[in-house]
Amino acid sequence: MSGHAADAAVDLVVVGAGIVGAAVAAHAAERGADVVVLDRSTVVAAGATGRSGGMVRAYDPDPATAELAAASLAAYRDPARWPGGTSPLRSVGAVTVVDPAHEDALRAAVPQLRERSGAAAHVVSGRDEVAGLRLAGGVALVEPDAGWVDPVEVTTLWLRRAVAAGARVRRGVRVVGVEDVGDRARVRTDGGHVLARDVVLAVGPWGPRSVEGVRTSAPVRARSIQVSVVDGRPPGPDHATLLDLRTGVYARPYGPGRTLIGMPHVVWDSAVDAPPDPDHARATFAALTAHLPWLPTAHVTTTVRSADAYVVAADADAPVALLSATGVPRVHAVRGWDGGGVKVAPEAGRRIADAVLAGHAAGPLRRGAAPAAAAPVTTSTQGEPWLTFTT
Numbered sequence: 001m002s003g004h005a006a007d008a009a010v011d012l013v014v015v016g017a018g019i020v021g022a023a024v025a026a027h028a029a030e031r032g033a034d035v036v037v038l039d040r041s042t043v044v045a046a047g048a049t050g051r052s053g054g055m056v057r058a059y060d061p062d063p064a065t066a067e068l069a070a071a072s073l074a075a076y077r078d079p080a081r082w083p084g085g086t087s088p089l090r091s092v093g094a095v096t097v098v099d100p101a102h103e104d105a106l107r108a109a110v111p112q113l114r115e116r117s118g119a120a121a122h123v124v125s126g127r128d129e130v131a132g133l134r135l136a137g138g139v140a141l142v143e144p145d146a147g148w149v150d151p152v153e154v155t156t157l158w159l160r161r162a163v164a165a166g167a168r169v170r171r172g173v174r175v176v177g178v179e180d181v182g183d184r185a186r187v188r189t190d191g192g193h194v195l196a197r198d199v200v201l202a203v204g205p206w207g208p209r210s211v212e213g214v215r216t217s218a219p220v221r222a223r224s225i226q227v228s229v230v231d232g233r234p235p236g237p238d239h240a241t242l243l244d245l246r247t248g249v250y251a252r253p254y255g256p257g258r259t260l261i262g263m264p265h266v267v268w269d270s271a272v273d274a275p276p277d278p279d280h281a282r283a284t285f286a287a288l289t290a291h292l293p294w295l296p297t298a299h300v301t302t303t304v305r306s307a308d309a310y311v312v313a314a315d316a317d318a319p320v321a322l323l324s325a326t327g328v329p330r331v332h333a334v335r336g337w338d339g340g341g342v343k344v345a346p347e348a349g350r351r352i353a354d355a356v357l358a359g360h361a362a363g364p365l366r367r368g369a370a371p372a373a374a375a376p377v378t379t380s381t382q383g384e385p386w387l388t389f390t391t
Contacts, residue, residue, distance in 0.1 A: 009184040009195035010034045012356060014202060015175050015211070017041075018049035019151050020334055020341055021202030022158035023349020024356075029165035033357055036194055037159070037167060038187070040174040044159070045152045047272065048204040051306040053227065053260055054154075054342050055241045055252055057094035057146040058117040059109060066109070068344040068351075070116030073146055075346035077119065083161060088154050092253055093131045093240035094146035097138035097291075100125065106141045119145035132239030136290040138246060148241055148252050151342050158349075177212030178331050185330045188212075198356050201326070202334040204341075205272055205307040215327040220336035222307040224270035227262035228281050229254050232298030242291055249287050258301070261288045265305070276303040309336030322352050332356060 014025045017039035029035045041047070058070040075081055076089040098106060106123050113121045124130050125139040159169055177188040184195045203210060205222035233239075238253035247263070254260040263284040265277065281303045289295045323332040334352065337344065 009197050010036050011197050012036070013038060013185075013187050013194055013196040013199045015039075015187070015199065016047075016202035016204065016334075017155070017159060017169065017171070018045055018047055018202060018204055018341075019052070019155045019158070019345045020049075020337070020349055020352075021200070022155045022162065023345050024200055024202060024334075024352045025167050025169075026158040026161040026165070027350045027353035028357060029162045029167040031353065031357055033353075035162060035165075035167035036196070037162065037169040038173045038175055038189065038194075039169070039171050042172040045155045047206070048225075048306060048308050049151045049155055049341070051225065051304060052151040052342050053250070053252055053262065054149045054151045055094070055147075055243065055250065056089060056149055056343055057096065057143050057241070057243075058113045058119060058121065059094075059096050059141050059143065060340070060343075061105075061245065065340065065344065066113070067116065068347045069340075070113055071347035072344050073117045073119055073143075076149060077145060081346075083157055083164075088149045088157065090147045090149065090238075090253075091145055092147040092238045094143040095131050095133050095135075095240045095242050096141045096143075097135055097242070097244040097246065098141070099246055100137075100139050103139045106139060109141070113143075117145075119143060130240075132237065133242050133251075134291045134293060136244070138244065142240070146241070149342065154342075154345070175211055178326075178328050179213050180329050185328060197330060198359065199328075199331040200323070200334060200352065200356060201331065204336075205309045213328055214331065214333065216324050216333040219312045220309040221268055221312050222270055222272070223310045223339075224265040224267035224274060224277075224305060225262070225308050225339070226265045226277060226280055226284070226303065226305040227260055228284060228300045228303040229258055229260050230285070230295065230298040231258050231301045232294065233257050233259050233292075234294050239292075244291065247287060249284070249291070251288055251292060259292065259298075261285065261292070261295075263287050270305075270307045272307045274305050274307070276305045278303075308339050308341075310338050311336045322348055323355060 011033040012035045014021045014037045025037045058073045060066040079085045079087045110121050121143045174190045179186050185199050187194050241252040243250045249263045251261045
């Protein structure tokens with residue numbers, strides 16, 4: 001970083017080194033862009049990513065989100081896409097439970113889900129239990145090849161890919177503002193500034209408004225998330241991940257004999273470091289007993305509360321671009337993920353990188369040519385009822 005505005009600009013500055021920011025940086029650097037990543041923390045995934053449960057599956061009731069999720073599951077499953085040739089996915093399976101009235105919609109989704117993700121999927125009805133989970137009167141979409149990832153591990157892997165491709169990662173740097181300086185953007189930090197041809201703000205629950213000079217066209221709000229880890233799961237194979245769309249409750253294995261459980265905690269504008277809500281912890285425990293009948297004999301070892309970024313939209317049915325304008329030329333804000341960022345991060349990161357770099361099609365990047373224009377970059381505002389936690 002420099003104090004001289006005449007210095008040559010890098011191609012891309014990514015502000016925020018969470019799972020999506022890291023994915024954007026890796027994809028952009030591997031396409032030949034000169035990338036700098038700035039993050040205010042000195043540790044990996046210190047924000048919402050580090051508190052994410054990392055549940056991964058291809059299905060989503062919103063078609064646009066499902067498209068991203070299916071491609072992302074394929075990426076998580078493919079060892080060739082990860083350093084060392086080892087996939088980060090724990091393939092315990094994923095079970096999504098819905099009301100029986102929606103069984104036809106589930107069955108209709110299966111062929112496209114299989115095609116897009118390359119993974120197995122089938123619908124189960126008329127059974128009490130599947131993959132170690134009680135269905136509590138519901139119908140289930142079962143994805144045997146899905147499961148969960150450790151978001152901190154995945155973020156670290158993407159940052160390593162970015163650095164291997166020439167990116168520079170600067171930690172402990174707080175971005176205080178961005179401004180237009182002609183044909184570039186100046187990113188001001190507490191340690192100087194950096195000039196860039198493009199800037200991507202991937203700042204999660206803090207929102208782009210936390211950066212001076214930015215007024216995004218797709219604002220986000222922080223919403224509380226809270227989960228507990230319970231000890232006392234019976235011996236045997238891990239159960240699948242669970243999401244019940246009727247209630248929003250969710251669960252996944254969390255090491256030997258332990259399970260992470262959660263339920264939507266609808267407290268808006270909540271601080272990332274807010275203290276846990278004991279009443280909500282008790283309600284979550286009670287609600288999951290219908291799916292995990294052994295819970296009454298288990299005990300809670302830890303409860304953690306944080307926050308995630310949700311899109312604020314006047315029209316809940318309108319599509320939301322992955323990137324929104326900020327009022328500053330060449331500065332783009334990544335949308336809020338409504339609790340589903342980990343599930344879509346591989347494909348969302350790829351599309352965001354392609355969309356930003358495609359803007360330089362008229363001229364070369366500093367270390368390579370820009371890719372062809374990406375497909376339309378949109379998702380819906382319909383997000384996950386479950387939220388995220390640290391692994």
